[in-house]
Amino acid sequence: MPGGDPGPGASASPGLAFLVWKKMAQATMVRRKGGFLRWWALTPLVLALLFMIPVLLLQIYLSLHQWTAYLGPWWTSDFVGLDLFWQVLTEDRFLRAIARSFVFAGTSTLLSVLIGFGLAYLLQSPFPGRGFYYMFFIIPMLTVPVVVGYNFQMLLYQSGPVNHILSLLVPGEVRISWLGEAVPAFASLVFIETWNWTPFVMIIMLAGLVSMPKEPVEAARVLGASRRQIFFYVTLPLMKPVLVLVIILRFLEALAEFPKFWTVTQGGPGTFTETIPVYLYLTSWDYFNVSKAAAMSYVILLVVGTIIYIAIRLLLKQKRSLDTMFTRSGG
Amino acid sequence: MKNKGGKRVGHPVVSRRTFLKAGVAVGVGAAAGPFVLRKAKAQGIQKALPEPGPDELRIIESAKKLKKNVDLSFVAWGGHAKGQMEHLAEAFKKHTGIGVGSIVDISFAMLSQRAMAEALARSGKLDLLHVHADTVPTLATAGLAAPLDDYMKAVDFDYTTVGTFADMSRHEGKTYGLVTDGNCHIYYVRKDILENPDNQKRYADKYGAPLKMPNTWKEYLRQGAFFGSDPNTMTGFGNLRARRWGYWWFLINYYNHGLFPFTADVEPNFDNDAAEAALVAYLAEKPHVIRDFDNWGTAQMWLHVGSGKAYQSIYWGGLLPLWENPQKYPRVAGKWLHGITPGKVQPNGRRLVRTIQAGAPLVVANRHSPNLDAAAHMAMWWTSPRNSTYITGGPISTVHEPWRPVHFKDPYNKKVYTPSGLDAMFLSLQVNSPTVRVTGALEFNDLLDKHVSDAWLGVVKPREALKRVDADWRKVIARVGKGRLRKDVESYRRAMPKVDEPVTS
């Protein structure tokens, strides 16, 4: 019997003594159940946290003081309270950057989900050549973003291959300046992001489709449902949790995308492709207005954090429903 | 993954073994290849290392007194640092024991940021840095750049430059860096197109004026419009307009309208009619160039101009060795007229010519480095009269443009830049102007560029763009502080050209 001395206060009442004993027994039981491993497991995490805490504290400090890097050491900067936050929240350039980030992330996520799901759907049943298609489809995802950026720059010049191909398909010569005009530049970046990450969506959706329980589909087919009906009323609902997962993952990563923007347009033309990461980079590493960047990052953290919170709620709800679905069907 | 029937369905599988084999093969090839190829590298020097002259000997003597045996680290773009600067460093090592051990090769665009990072970190591990001339005040304020005047005085260093490069190295009376590359934009016009009799007739018929090399901005624009009527075949102009560096060309217009970015009261000076006229002149090139200019950097532009697709261009003299080289660009080699940028006639009748120095690199010594003395000497060694002549023009690093009067007498430079090109560079240097050059230069310049780029795009009217420049600049001025900026503006003014038009000499 895992023992433990009941400790002080045991003489107070036998009931209390029993409770205390029970508590300690439980504690030691857990400890013996491989306690050392438990503490070991957490140590690196604790260390990592300790390592990062000064960074976070400095970030908070900087967001409350006005520090421009070349004007002096950071501990001499003046306290400005929440001034910087106010400045950031009312700044036109910042708000536009957030808007651009969201539009970019939303559009590219939507496109990659539509295309990725489509591809996964087409690839789910075996047919000759399937492995070949699959292999080539995942290559874009494995290309380093910087490389993707430089590559597409080459392709999208007015006298580049893309325009040439389009000229062959469409009557007349196509000389769109994909990177020199505002909206085409933004659209190009959306396309590049979609191109880069559709395989990611495809892989996950494909796995989801493939591991989907076949019984509901069979049942529907037996009941005489058309292909379309099966897709919309059986497949799609079953795929919902996976769908939600990829949408959230992709959206958040797209919000943080930097290398492609910096290599392809550097935020131009004008500021038309200046998203949050680009503006943040300029503010910290070009303007050296470090404090403002710190304040901006907190505002962004708040915005993204709210999305994350909603996402977690959504996902956890999905996961729970999935759990219940499976336990019920016994699968 | 199997379904109930035992058949293999679901996830497509790619044969692992095949790819493992392929991967190993590629890996071995990639690993072995470079090591094999590296041995084949060889560089021939076609220019002889100069014998130390009296200036150089004084530097050597002074360096020997330091009794230091050290290998310095140098942060620069490889295109500048490799080749001649390396050779000179080796020679210095032999003479004095001070050499350059490692060149930290980074992108030219990142030089200022890297210097600032070092100012923040104060590691002292970087001894010498190449920085853009317009960041000198910022780096001086940040305490990174070390003043070199004492060292220069001790060896009686001759820092004569054509134009105001010496002033561009100074801040509040102290010299913080030494220039190695006389960056300067000259003016190129296609001689074959201009002297073509048909073109001459057509032009004279249309405008009633003879077709000659433009020396006013109005004529420059008119000829560009005339020959660039179909930009897809030939653009009337060959200047960059992309976000990040379009403002260099804008400043040419701004300066040649007689303007200066700060008023006497350290207020921004962009919201006025003259600046608007300057911006309109800048924007006037748009119908006669292709849209891709909005995204291009130099390598695309030099290919474009080099393949004969531009009528005129305001660009670095350093491109002369390319565009005049028949092996590399047969379509345009030998077909250029060289000159100074067209000027603008002022209301008082005088002509004002201005050109821009875009990112002239200075060698700066790191104040926090334990090898500061040695670094200062190396900087002087590189920029001494004979050695700097060796650096300019080539043969390995050809991006160093001449900046001393003696460079223009060097036969090698005469050959590589062509005599008329060299002449054009000499004249242009006299009216060479810095970009905005105060503490916080990076921010001021980028804000200017952002709005100019917006105006070029057409999303905002010129006057409105300039108003926004003023508004944004005021915020930065408030942050940096007028007290600080007053001093900076003084040294900025001193770095501006001393003459309205260049004088032949």
Place this chain on the structure above:
Amino acid sequence: MKRQTRRKLFSVARYVLLSMWLIVATFPTYWMVATSFKLPEQWLAWPPVWFPSPPTLKNYIAVWTGTPIMATGALLPEINIDVFRALMNSIVIAGGSTLLSVAIGLLLAYGVSRYQVLPEGRLFNLLILRMMPPIVIAIPLVIWYSTLKLLDTWHGLIIIYTITTLPYSVWMIKSFIDEVPEEMEQAAQLLGASQVQAIVKIVVPLIRSGVVATCMFILILTWSEYLLGLVMTAGEAQTLPVQLSKFEGTQEGRLFGLQAALSIGVTIPLIIIGILIHKHLVRGFSFGMIRRQ
């Protein structure tokens, strides 16, 4: 319409649609490969040169040995972007942080899976934190690092890459450990094995392929990391993606053929790795959403 014809029609449509995307997906990569074998005049030719003729190895030679190539000879003979150092740095930093991340992840995943040292919700939060733009903490990180003298060092970058990839490695490995029933370890312990032995002899072999997959996935992440590498290195610890950016704008502009030649060097290892682990990638990603049959 007859069932047979409809099926055939669907099959044809499938091939058509897939092939369309195949072209879109592979054309850019083909172009990059082709450009790396082109001479400079052909980089931006119009009409575009679809197949390099004559194909040349000059770009590869220039990138990997620093010898000058034709058109840029006069202006930029020795661009020598110090590829070897960058390669070394990438290997050490990416490799080191991958191993560290997976090792710690393993430990932590075991703790979470078996002992719930962290509730699952918290762990999910940790993962989502990873999605934050890293630029958000880049500046104070640089200052902190400069105080610790960790800037531009291997260990400095390894530490931060490890920390930022830890959420991924914990998640992935946890999902693999979850699939190993706890009873197996307990059975082993009943038979006399110590806990450590049980882990090593039972759990590890079962999750081995999953751990390998996690390793490779994290390797892909750290190998291609750009932003932190850009701001936290100068020349000594620069990784390959950062070195690529030396072909960026201003004076030297873009030298496409050389860029392409280097890009291929940067990408091929990843492509090979990715193809090897694609099956495992999915299992790790789904975080328990996708149930296997």
